[in-house]
Amino acid sequence: AEENAKPRIGYIHLSGCTGDAMSLTENYDILAELLTNMVDIVYGQTLVDLWEMPEMDLALVEGSVCLQDEHSLHELKELREKAKLVCAFGSCAATGCFTRYSRGGQQAQPSHESFVPIADLIDVDLAIPGCPPSPEIIAKAVVALLNNDMEYLQPMLDLAGYTEACGCDLQTKVVNQGLCTGCGTCAMACQTRALDMTNGRPELNSDRCIKCGICYVQCPRSWWPEEQIKKELGL
Amino acid sequence: VLGTYKEIVSARSTDREIQKLAQDGGIVTGLLAYALDEGIIEGAVVAGPGKEFWKPEPMVAMTSDELKAAAGTKYTFSPNVLMLKKAVRQYGIEKLGTVAIPCQTMGIRKAQTYPFGVRFVADKIKLLVGIYCMENFPYTSLQTFICEKLGLNMELVEKMDIGKGKFWVYTQDDVYTLPLKETHGYEQAGCKICKDYVAELADVSTGSVGSPDGWSTVITRTDSGDSILKQAVEAGIFETKPIEEVKPGLGLLEKLSAQKKEKAEKNIAARKEMGLPTPY
Missing domain, CATH: 3.40.50.700 (NADH:ubiquinone oxidoreductase-like, 20kDa subunit)
Incomplete structure (x- = not known):
């Protein structure tokens, strides 16, 4: 059984x-x-x-x-x-x-x-x-x-619904929306070094971007799992 | 209103050199240096000096001297989170410390809880020191305050500070101030919806507010943060006072934190009304 x-x-x-x-x-x-x-x-x-x-x-x-x-x-x-x-x-x-x-x-x-x-x-x-x-x-x-x-x-x-991804999502969905704080998480997360931070904003080298979506997925301003984070930290 | 915490004390570094270099009580520099010396961490990502005056660049500090070179607050972006990966991958650091403002703390904590693409980086962060933050400024905003409004040159500036309703600029010989209503409108937009003043997700949070000049208010949050601070106090790295016995005290910190939350909630509601996205 x-x-x-x-x-x-x-x-x-x-x-x-x-x-x-x-x-x-x-x-x-x-x-x-x-x-x-x-x-x-x-x-x-x-x-x-x-x-x-x-x-x-x-x-x-x-x-x-x-x-x-x-x-x-x-x-x-x-x-x-x-x-x-x-x-x-x-x-x-x-x-x-x-x-x-x-x-x-x-x-x-x-x-x-x-x-x-x-x-x-x-x-x-x-x-x-x-x-x-x-x-x-x-x-x-x-x-x-x-x-x-x-x-x-x-x-x-x-x-599962995020199927059209690109490094430019950072510009259109974060910076253009007045949400970016320049923290640098996107650039850390990028797995192909397509992102750098210039004057506190992500700068995309589109020749290196593979449209995996990870930069936007890891951005703390795309979605924010506060309860899960507090649970893991014991806060 | 100050997030979940274990203890709040007023503290300052007992190291004369750090006292001189530090923004306030030298907590960030002192605590990271202590963690380095004790082997709790092998290196720390901090906001170091950049190519232009007061435009910081993230750097990996492996010694107390390197930490001291990065002491003091810079009121513009230093994307420290980006450097965490380099610290792990290029410096081979297995136990990493860092200093972060609240939004950076959020990026790091999200990467730890949901490490989709950050292979074997997030788990290396052993000490996250958060600093209180009301807002951050693009570098050009700082130039506007210092060069245009005050008529100074960036390279003459020894220290900047925000407190008592003013933006303070110290040169070798003089002290200049701008009322904060002169700096309003120059903050970056993204800060307007931020509800976190006191780095609620850090291991230890610190900042000047609540403590007398030259001292900092220190909040311990996680088990590891609490134990590292206690060890450091025990070792004589910091002297402390009960927060109840200092002026202006916790009331001011609570007031500012509540104000930030209230303003953010208003701005979030206004964004929603316009049909704009917000993560909260």
């Missing part, structure tokens, strides 16, 4: 670089315990050798979806039917991220041109953006899921 209580998780790999999966495995200290005793990985390329996609409590989807790749489209539709919860895992699945720059014409399949966040095609329940998401946020999200801590997960539920 205990065996059945473990959440059944699938890992579905679309157009991404496997960086998100690698970040997951960087939780060395809890990984063995997690995989052995806390969850069942029931589906996933290289992890579980299965022909048929089984029913899942949670599907982690890495990578954006290519509109010209019928196999990906089919897999995405099927996982939505088979999974109770679908998580856009990493920025490619959540916002399109780097694949937003694709214009086709590349090998090995020149016609693969259009890559979109999975929420453009299916209902997504939660998103964990990041390129990749940090090992810590993955661990915290998994623990929250196991404990059914919906309050901690709420921002991730809300972020």
Whole structure:
């Protein structure tokens, strides 16, 4: 009976670089315990050798979806039917991220041109953006899921709707709105060093921006999880 | 109205040199230096001197001397949060301290609670000293006060201060003041919706308000912040007085904190009425 209580998780790999999966495995200290005793990985390329996609409590989807790749489209539709919860895992699945720059014409399949966040095609329940998401946020999200801590997960539920991301969100959604205080959190969070602070405001080098959305997600003026912060600090 | 806290005392550094360099009681410099010496932290991100006079740049201080070089308040932006990543990644610091104004404290705490993209950085921050802050100014606003309104040169300025209803500028020979109504309207816009005057999410918060000249009002909040301050007092780094026994006392701090919250709530409501986004 205990065996059945473990959440059944699938890992579905679309157009991404496997960086998100690698970040997951960087939780060395809890990984063995997690995989052995806390969850069942029931589906996933290289992890579980299965022909048929089984029913899942949670599907982690890495990578954006290519509109010209019928196999990906089919897999995405099927996982939505088979999974109770679908998580856009990493920025490619959540916002399109780097694949937003694709214009086709590349090998090995020149016609693969259009890559979109999975929420453009299916209902997504939660998103964990990041390129990749940090090992810590993955661990915290998994623990929250196991404990059914919906309050901690709420921002991730809300972020499922944030699919059009860009470093310029800082200008249009923060600075232009009279919200920026020049704290520098966005520039710290940027994973590609596309942001610097000039005269107390973020300055974007758009050549380096991969549209992952992390700068805006970490900005203390985009959304503000006061209760969760106080809970963690014991205040 | 002062956030959750464990203890509030009036304190100042017992180090003569820090007393001379510091804005008020030398709490930030003294506490970070103590934490460095004791190995509680290996380095600290502070607002150090920049290329232009009074335009600070975040810097990583690894010694007390470097901390002392960064002592004193600068009334414009120093994006210290950005430097935290460099301190961890480029300096290899595993235990990091920093000083932050309330909005920076919020950015850091959010990154710790929800570290989406800040891989192995947020967990390294072991001591966050918050400073009281009513508002911050773009650098050009400071130039307006000092160069245009007071007719001074930035490089002649030895110290700036805000208190007793005035903006104070000290040069080697003279003291100049501007009434605060002359500085109003030059604050950055983002401060208008900020409800946090006393860095409510820091480990330890400090600022001059509530204590006599040369002293600071120190608020301990987290377990770690409280224990570090107590150790420092025990070690003779700071002398303290009960906050009840000093003038002007806690009443003034509470009053200013309540005023900031009230003004912010008004501005938030006005923004909502206009259909503008706010995070609160």
